[in-house]
Every structure is written in structure tokens, then in C-alpha cells.
Amino acid sequence: MDVRQGFVGTVGNTPLIRLNRLSDETGCEILGKAEFLNPGGSVKDRAALYIIKDAEEKGLLKPGGVVVEGTAGNTGIGLAHICNAKGYKCLIIIPETQSQEKIDALRTLGAEVKTVPAVPYRDPNNYIKVSGRIAEETENAIWANQFDNLANRRAHYETTAPEIWQQTDGKINVWVAATGTGGTYAGASMYFKEVNPEIKCIVADPMGSGLYSYVKTGEINTEGGSITEGIGNSRITANMQGAPTDDAIQIDDPTCVKMVYRLLYEEGLFMGGSVGINVAAAYALAKEMGPGQTIVTILCDSGTRYQSRLYNSEWLEAKGLLPN
Numbered sequence: 001m002d003v004r005q006g007f008v009g010t011v012g013n014t015p016l017i018r019l020n021r022l023s024d025e026t027g028c029e030i031l032g033k034a035e036f037l038n039p040g041g042s043v044k045d046r047a048a049l050y051i052i053k054d055a056e057e058k059g060l061l062k063p064g065g066v067v068v069e070g071t072a073g074n075t076g077i078g079l080a081h082i083c084n085a086k087g088y089k090c091l092i093i094i095p096e097t098q099s100q101e102k103i104d105a106l107r108t109l110g111a112e113v114k115t116v117p118a119v120p121y122r123d124p125n126n127y128i129k130v131s132g133r134i135a136e137e138t139e140n141a142i143w144a145n146q147f148d149n150l151a152n153r154r155a156h157y158e159t160t161a162p163e164i165w166q167q168t169d170g171k172i173n174v175w176v177a178a179t180g181t182g183g184t185y186a187g188a189s190m191y192f193k194e195v196n197p198e199i200k201c202i203v204a205d206p207m208g209s210g211l212y213s214y215v216k217t218g219e220i221n222t223e224g225g226s227i228t229e230g231i232g233n234s235r236i237t238a239n240m241q242g243a244p245t246d247d248a249i250q251i252d253d254p255t256c257v258k259m260v261y262r263l264l265y266e267e268g269l270f271m272g273g274s275v276g277i278n279v280a281a282a283y284a285l286a287k288e289m290g291p292g293q294t295i296v297t298i299l300c301d302s303g304t305r306y307q308s309r310l311y312n313s314e315w316l317e318a319k320g321l322l323p324n
């Protein structure tokens with residue numbers, strides 16, 4: 001029998017999808033790891049699972065315990081599913097600027113959800129810091145702490161990247177991905193540089209995130225902003241520290257939105273905004289490097305989580321982002 005064991009056994013082993021039109025146009029193989037097919041619907045199921053397993057192994061999380069996290073949504077959704085499957089409680093702190101779809105999904109999953117104003121990381125009322133304090137004050141609770149908990153990037157070092165390596169028969173030339181916590185990018189780039197130091201590892205960054213300038217100049221510059229959710233950062237998280245990086249590429253919102261709609265109408269893929277950044281970066285690199293490259297990125301989550309924004313023409317028009 002070929003049967004996966006519950007929710008937990010269904011995380012990972014996602015397909016690698018050739019983006020046909022983009023690949024044919026550029027002469028490169030532009031490949032997307034279909035993380036939206038994880039059972040909780042995003043790449044963050046892997047990190048959520050590793051964080052919970054790590055806390056169980058260390059004896060920090062016991063039956064009936066509580067998992068507390070500050071999250072832009074997808075990690076919370078992954079954690080809430082796993083908590084249900086394993087019998088833990090889940091408490092999520094989320095900035096109120098995140099899409100209603102994600103907040104609703106968390107509540108439907110039975111997580112206790114506290115929305116807080118979106119303030120920068122340096123502010124003590126930032127959602128990440130609030131979640132750390134609540135975890136400390138709550139009995140029998142752990143703080144998932146996805147940004148600085150290295151179990152996050154280990155998930156991608158031990159699963160995502162080896163899967164890509166196998167799926168491409170080791171023929172990957174370029175790895176490019178946007179970073180939120182940095183877990184996906186860093187864990188995979190560490191693995192790829194170990195198995196073949198020739199693989200180029202490139203950070204894709206939305207406007208308003210400091211990673212691009214950090215890679216280029218060593219300084220963090222966070223001018224500008226983006227409609228994308230779950231990616232971009234104003235600091236180097238523990239998960240990003242020491243991540244092998246050859247270069248960075250910055251993608252603006254008009255380019256991202258155009259790519260999201262190309263994916264929908266030309267590839268048949270209904271994707272979230274961070275996928276627009278990832279695939280636009282892969283496409284730009286394909287054009288810059290010329291034919292023959294195999295470029296791999298992440299299809300982080302699906303468009304269903306962004307119906308009211310990225311797929312709402314009134315909302316896009318108000319942002320000046322409505323494509324033709």
C-alpha cells in the first residue's frame with residue numbers, strides 16, 4: 001500500500017513543476033517546487049512540522065501543550081493543522097494588515113487568533129515580540145519563534161533541497177527564492193552549496209525589504225514597499241545568518257503582479273504574491289544568463305489566500321497595479 005500517515009505524513013515530497021511557457025520562451029528550464037500542494041497549503045508546513053517535532057524531542061512540548069507563534073499567516077496555518085492532528089492548542093499573533101482569508105482560515109482551524117497593529121520589529125509591540133512574551137506567560141507553552149529557530153531552515157536542508165536535487169538529477173544551476181524568515185532560502189542554499197558549490201544561490205527580494213541592499217552593499221535599506229505578504233525583512237534572522245548567497249535580485253510590484261497573471265493565464269497556476277516575486281526573479285535570471293540553465297524556485301502558496309487583494313481588480317486598481 002502507498003499510504004501517507006495523516007497530516008504530518010503528507011507534508012513534503014511535493015512535485016517539481018516545469019513552467020512550460022516561461023521555459024520555452026527563455027530556453028532555460030524554469031522549475032517551481034509545488035509547495036502549495038502541502039496539506040496546509042504552503043511551504044510553511046515543513047517548518048511548522050520541524051519546529052513542533054524539535055520541541056517534542058527536546059521535551060519542551062508535552063501532551064496538551066500550547067504552541068504560540070507570531071506569523072504572517074502561513075506558518076500559523078501549518079502549526080494549527082499540526083496542533084489539531086497532534087492534540088496541542090495553538091495561539092497565533094498576526095499583524096492586522098494580513099489578508100482576511102488567512103485570519104479566517106486560522107480561526108476556522110480552531111487556533112486562538114490575536115490581531116495586533118503592524119509595527120516595525122524594533123517596536124516592543126511588534127507581533128513577533130508580543131508572541132514571545134505571551135509564550136513566556138502561558139503555562140505549558142512553547143514559542144515556535146520561526147524567525148530565529150533553526151529547526152525552520154533544517155526542514156529545508158533535510159527535505160526541500162534534497163527533493164529538488166533528486167528531482168533534477170543534480171542538474172540544477174540556479175536556486176532563487178524570496179525570504180521571510182529565510183528558512184526556505186537558507187536551508188536549501190546550504191544544502192546546494194554542499195552537494196555542488198557551482199550552484200548559484202540568489203535571494204529574490206520585494207521592494208521595501210532590506211535583503212537586496214544587504215547582499216549588494218552590506219547595509220540594510222528598507223525604502224519602498226510591496227503588496228506581497230510573508231516575504232521581505234528589515235533584519236538578518238538567525239535562519240538567514242551564514243546562508244551562502246552569490247547575488248540578490250529586486251522585483252517591484254508591477255513586475256510581480258504581471259507574472260502572477262502570466263502564471264494564471266499561461267501556465268494554469270493560481271498562485272500567491274510571493275510566487276510572483278520568485279518566478280519573476282527566475283525569469284529575469286533566465287533572460288540575463290541565456291539559454292541552457294536549470295533554474296529552481298518555490299511556488300509558496302496558492303492564490304485562494306489572496307482573492308480579496310491580488311485577484312480583486314478594484315483593489316489592484318486602487319494600488320495602481322491593474323495589469324492590462
Ligand code: PMP
Nearest residue numbers: 074180181182183184230274300
Ligand atoms: N511566501 C509566503 C506566502 C510565505 O508565507 C512565506 C513565509 N513567511 C514565504 C514565502 C517565505 O518563506 P521563509 O519564511 O521560509 O523565508
